[in-house]
Amino acid sequence: MTLDTDAANRTLAGLRPFPVAITTVDGGVANGLMSLSAGTASIIPEAPRAMCGLTKYNKTHDMVLNSGVFVMHMLSAGEDEVDASLNILMTLGGRSGRDGDKIGGLRTKTGVTGAPILLDAHSYVECEVVSSLDVQESTIFVGDVVASEVFSAASRIKIGEAWSKLPAEWIEQYDANHIPQLQSAKDHRFGRQN
Numbered sequence: 001m002t003l004d005t006d007a008a009n010r011t012l013a014g015l016r017p018f019p020v021a022i023t024t025v026d027g028g029v030a031n032g033l034m035s036l037s038a039g040t041a042s043i044i045p046e047a048p049r050a051m052c053g054l055t056k057y058n059k060t061h062d063m064v065l066n067s068g069v070f071v072m073h074m075l076s077a078g079e080d081e082v083d084a085s086l087n088i089l090m091t092l093g094g095r096s097g098r099d100g101d102k103i104g105g106l107r108t109k110t111g112v113t114g115a116p117i118l119l120d121a122h123s124y125v126e127c128e129v130v131s132s133l134d135v136q137e138s139t140i141f142v143g144d145v146v147a148s149e150v151f152s153a154a155s156r157i158k159i160g161e162a163w164s165k166l167p168a169e170w171i172e173q174y175d176a177n178h179i180p181q182l183q184s185a186k187d188h189r190f191g192r193q194n
């Protein structure tokens, strides 16, 4: 049977509606990105775990692999907080830390692992990696939660609402940045000639 990729992609679309901001620190350098692949990874309430999948193309991937720490932040949909959420999304998800510091422009404090906590986030879990799974173009990281705070009483923003509020020029830049990332993923999965 031929694979119906359209059916597969429709089935899988939107499974994880919350964009998260992932930060980390490695060798004294802080960085971070946006991710739509975050989830919970434990059924034990007194020993929570979080997971996320990071593409090898991204600088944050190599930093988490090396340092073994990450902070996963939810973003707020609150009326007075949504602009700060979009600022975090655009800052971390619009370009790579390879091209210059992204964290310095955000309000932060240092977490127990040394990674930056985003003070304008809705909430966060700070994690130490317990295991990772190499899946060719990306790595799935699972971490023990070692610290957590909820800063906001508002609801958490979903990606549909965020996209509807993002400036068109930023989306254009994001789409352009996505092209080499997708090619890198194909190179890792199928070899360089694809």
Ligand SMILES: Cc1cc2nc3c(=O)[nH]c(=O)nc-3n(C[C@H](O)[C@H](O)[C@H](O)COP(=O)(O)O)c2cc1C
Pocket: 019, 031, 032, 033, 034, 035, 036, 037, 038, 053, 054, 055, 056, 057, 058, 059, 060, 061, 089, 092, 093, 094, 095, 096, 097, 098, 159, 174, 181
């Ligand atoms: C809404 C959104 C979701 C994203 N989801 C992921 C993801 O799940 N995994 C990933 O590796 N990159 C994801 N990205 C892309 C990275 O955030 C982006 O490539 C970033 O610039 C990488 O920065 P870095 O090179 O400093 O790590 C997403 C971006 C956006 C805006």
